[in-house]
Amino acid sequence: MKPAATPELLAPAGNLETALAAYDAGADAVYCGLGKFNARERAQNFTPDSLARLLDYAHGRGRKLYLTLNTLVKETELSEVAAYLAELAKLRPDALIVQDLGVLNLAREYFPSLVLHASTQMGIHNSAGVAAAARLGIRRVILERQVTLDELRKIAARSTLELEVFIHGSLCCSLSGQCLLSSALGGWSGNRGKCKQPCRRIYDAAGRSGFLLSPRDLYGVPLLPELRRIGVASLKIEGRLRSPDYVWKTVKAYRLLLDGPVDSPPELLLEAEKLLRSTATRRPSNGFYFANEYSSLIDAGRLGSFGVAAAKVGKYARAGLSVTALERLHLGDRLRLVPPEGGEGESFTLIDLRFQGKSAVKVRAGANCFIPGEFRAEPGWLLYKIGENGYDFSRQAAALPPGRHPLAVSLRLTAAEWTGTIAELPGECWRRAVDFAPAGKRPFTAGIAAAEFASAVPEPWSAPEVEAVVEGAFFVPASLLKTLRREFWEWAAQRLRPENLRPELAEALYRFYRDSRALPGEVPPAPEGERMILPGFTPEAELPALRKRLRAACDSGVRVFQIGALHGLELLREFPDVRIIAGFPLPVCNSEAVRELKCRGVCAVEPFAELDEEALAAFREKSPLPLVESDRSGAALLVTRLELPGSAWTDGRGRRFRVVRGNGLSKLYVAEPVDFRKNEWK
Known part of the structure; x- marks a missing residue:
C-alpha cells in the first residue's frame, strides 16, 4: 500500500456528548453503536434519531462516522438485523463495522450502498486474511490487536485494502473473537457485546495470585512515527465506555502529534504526554506490537479496572455509601464501583455529595463523606475515578437540531440551461432556461455550484452529495446564483416526502423477508475422509x-x-x-x-x-x-x-x-x- 502522510484519527463515542468531545478535540471520525448488536452494549449508545443528528453534525464539518454492528447474530434475529440495515442505509453512515459473516452477506446482498469494514472481532491477522476480506467486498480491515509491528509492516506491503489499527486504550488478553471466558462463567457472551470482564479478576497459578489475565493499556505515542511510515489508513482509540474528558484529552494529544512532523519534537511530545497522563488509565505499554515485551504486558499486581482509586467504601446502606476519599472528589466526576477482587463494576456520575451532614461540591483526600443513591456494594469496595468534571458537552448535544434526510443532487449547467436531479426523486428533473455571458477572468466552476446548492437546504433535507458538471466558460452573478438555488429547492420541496424516501430500501427489505421464509431443501451430506x-x-x-x-x-x-x-x-x-x-x-x-x-x-x-x-x-x-x-x-x-x-x-x-x-x-x-x-x- 502507498504510505499515507497523515492517517485518520478515529475516536470512540458511547453517546452524543462523547462524540462531540471527540470532534471538538480534532477526531477525523468516530465509531459508535446502536442499542443492540454492537460489542459494547454496556455503553449508552445511540438511537436512530440521535445518530441522525450526529451524522448531520459530522458531515457538515467534513468528519466521518462509522457504526458498529459487530456482534454475532442468532438465526431468529436476522429479520431484526435486516430492518436495522434498511434504517442505516437511509441514514448513510460512512461505514458499517461488522463481525458476523451473516450480517456482511445481508448488507452486501440487500443494501449494497453500505460500506463495510471488518471488525477486529473477525480476527484478521495476516495478508491472506486481508485478501479474503477483499473478496468479501470489505473496504477496510481493523486488524487483530495481537499483530506485531514487523507483521503489520509486511501485511501493509501486501494489502490492497485500507488497514486500521489500535493506537491507544484498553487491551484484551485474548485473540479477538476467540474469548469464551465470560460466556463459560455465566452465559454472558463477549461476542454478543455482554462481556463481564472476567480477565480483570484475580486468579491463582504457579504460586502466584493476581490479575494474571489483565494487560496494561496500549500507549501508542512511541509507535506513532513508524505507524505513519507504514501507511495505515486509520489509528483507532479504544474506549466506547469512556467519559468525554478521557476522549477529549486523548484525541487532543494524538491530534497534536499527527498535525506535526512524523518525528515529533520534544516540546510537542511533552504537551501530548501531559494530556495523556491526566486521563484515567491502567499502566502504559506498547501493547502487542513488540513480541520481546510480552513478558511484561500483564500487570498482575494492580487492580484490573482502569482509573484512579478515589474512595473506599466504609459502610453500605440503602440510602447510599459512606466512603473515605482517597483523592479529590467533585460533583460531575465519573466513578466506578469495583470489588476488591477486581472485575466489572457499576459506573455512575457523582451528582450528590454530603460532607459533615451538608451538601458539598467537592471534598479533599482523607474526608469521610456520604454519596446518596442506590448502589450494589459492600464495605471494602473501591470507587475508581474514570472521568473528571469540566468536560460537559451535554448542552451542545441537546442543542443539535433534528437529523435531516440526505439527498444526492446532480447538476448539469450550461450558459443556456440549468438542470438538476435528485436520486431520491427518480424520473423527476428541474429545468431552468438561463442566458449567461461568456466569462472574462473567472469562469463559473463546478465547485462553486456544488457549495451553493448544498447550502440553505430546507428542512428536513440535507445535500451532502452534490455533483455538478459545468459545460463551457461563463459568468454567473452571485445574486442570480442564489435565486436559482432557491428555485431548485422550492421545486424539490414540493415533491419530496420523508415517508416515500428511497423506496428501493423497502423493496430490498421485503425481498429479504420473502427469501428468508424459504427452507433450504435437501442439504448435501458432510464430507468424509481424512x-x-x-x-x-x-x-x-x-x-x-x-x-x-x-x-x-x-x-x-x-x-x-x-x-x-x-x-x-x-x-x-x-x-x-x-x-x-x-x-x-x-x-x-x-x-x-x-x-x-x-x-x-x-x-x-x-x-x-x-x-x-x-x-x-x-x-x-x-x-x-x-x-x-x-x-x-x-x-x-x-x-x-x-x-x-x-x-x-x-x-x-x-x-x-x-x-x-x-x-x-x-x-x-x-x-x-x-x-x-x-x-x-x-
Whole structure:
C-alpha cells in the first residue's frame, strides 16, 4: 500500500456528548453503536434519531462516522438485523463495522450502498486474511490487536485494502473473537457485546495470585512515527465506555502529534504526554506490537479496572455509601464501583455529595463523606475515578437540531440551461432556461455550484452529495446564483416526502423477508475422509510454511480441509477440487453466514460453540449446508500470544482451569468440560 502522510484519527463515542468531545478535540471520525448488536452494549449508545443528528453534525464539518454492528447474530434475529440495515442505509453512515459473516452477506446482498469494514472481532491477522476480506467486498480491515509491528509492516506491503489499527486504550488478553471466558462463567457472551470482564479478576497459578489475565493499556505515542511510515489508513482509540474528558484529552494529544512532523519534537511530545497522563488509565505499554515485551504486558499486581482509586467504601446502606476519599472528589466526576477482587463494576456520575451532614461540591483526600443513591456494594469496595468534571458537552448535544434526510443532487449547467436531479426523486428533473455571458477572468466552476446548492437546504433535507458538471466558460452573478438555488429547492420541496424516501430500501427489505421464509431443501451430506485442520491463528511469517503443508497434503490425497479463520479460504483457492469445512473458532451462527461461506466453496460448517439449543435448532432448520456438530465442551476459553504462567489455575470462586502452551500460543481451558448450550446465550 502507498504510505499515507497523515492517517485518520478515529475516536470512540458511547453517546452524543462523547462524540462531540471527540470532534471538538480534532477526531477525523468516530465509531459508535446502536442499542443492540454492537460489542459494547454496556455503553449508552445511540438511537436512530440521535445518530441522525450526529451524522448531520459530522458531515457538515467534513468528519466521518462509522457504526458498529459487530456482534454475532442468532438465526431468529436476522429479520431484526435486516430492518436495522434498511434504517442505516437511509441514514448513510460512512461505514458499517461488522463481525458476523451473516450480517456482511445481508448488507452486501440487500443494501449494497453500505460500506463495510471488518471488525477486529473477525480476527484478521495476516495478508491472506486481508485478501479474503477483499473478496468479501470489505473496504477496510481493523486488524487483530495481537499483530506485531514487523507483521503489520509486511501485511501493509501486501494489502490492497485500507488497514486500521489500535493506537491507544484498553487491551484484551485474548485473540479477538476467540474469548469464551465470560460466556463459560455465566452465559454472558463477549461476542454478543455482554462481556463481564472476567480477565480483570484475580486468579491463582504457579504460586502466584493476581490479575494474571489483565494487560496494561496500549500507549501508542512511541509507535506513532513508524505507524505513519507504514501507511495505515486509520489509528483507532479504544474506549466506547469512556467519559468525554478521557476522549477529549486523548484525541487532543494524538491530534497534536499527527498535525506535526512524523518525528515529533520534544516540546510537542511533552504537551501530548501531559494530556495523556491526566486521563484515567491502567499502566502504559506498547501493547502487542513488540513480541520481546510480552513478558511484561500483564500487570498482575494492580487492580484490573482502569482509573484512579478515589474512595473506599466504609459502610453500605440503602440510602447510599459512606466512603473515605482517597483523592479529590467533585460533583460531575465519573466513578466506578469495583470489588476488591477486581472485575466489572457499576459506573455512575457523582451528582450528590454530603460532607459533615451538608451538601458539598467537592471534598479533599482523607474526608469521610456520604454519596446518596442506590448502589450494589459492600464495605471494602473501591470507587475508581474514570472521568473528571469540566468536560460537559451535554448542552451542545441537546442543542443539535433534528437529523435531516440526505439527498444526492446532480447538476448539469450550461450558459443556456440549468438542470438538476435528485436520486431520491427518480424520473423527476428541474429545468431552468438561463442566458449567461461568456466569462472574462473567472469562469463559473463546478465547485462553486456544488457549495451553493448544498447550502440553505430546507428542512428536513440535507445535500451532502452534490455533483455538478459545468459545460463551457461563463459568468454567473452571485445574486442570480442564489435565486436559482432557491428555485431548485422550492421545486424539490414540493415533491419530496420523508415517508416515500428511497423506496428501493423497502423493496430490498421485503425481498429479504420473502427469501428468508424459504427452507433450504435437501442439504448435501458432510464430507468424509481424512481431514487436515488449518490453525485458526497463523502469523504472517508462517504463511509460506502453511502453504507448503497444504500442497503436501493435497499431493498425498487429502481432499477435506477444516478452516478456523478467513485466511484459510484464501490459502485453499489454489486447490479448487478440495472440500472445505468451516469450523471453530471461525464463528458461524446463522444461515446467512452459511450462504456466504457456501459461495466461497465451503461445503459444511461447525456451529459456533456458544450457540444454545434453541438458537442451534433454528439455525439447523435454515442452514443450506450440513452442520458438523462436534463436542465443543472442551473449547479453549481464551487464546493469547502471551505466555501464561503455570498449568493449573483457580479463580476467586474456586473454579479450576488449565493452561496449555504450544505453537506460540497459550490456551486457557476449564479443568472440567463446560456445556455452553446449557448457559443462556444472552
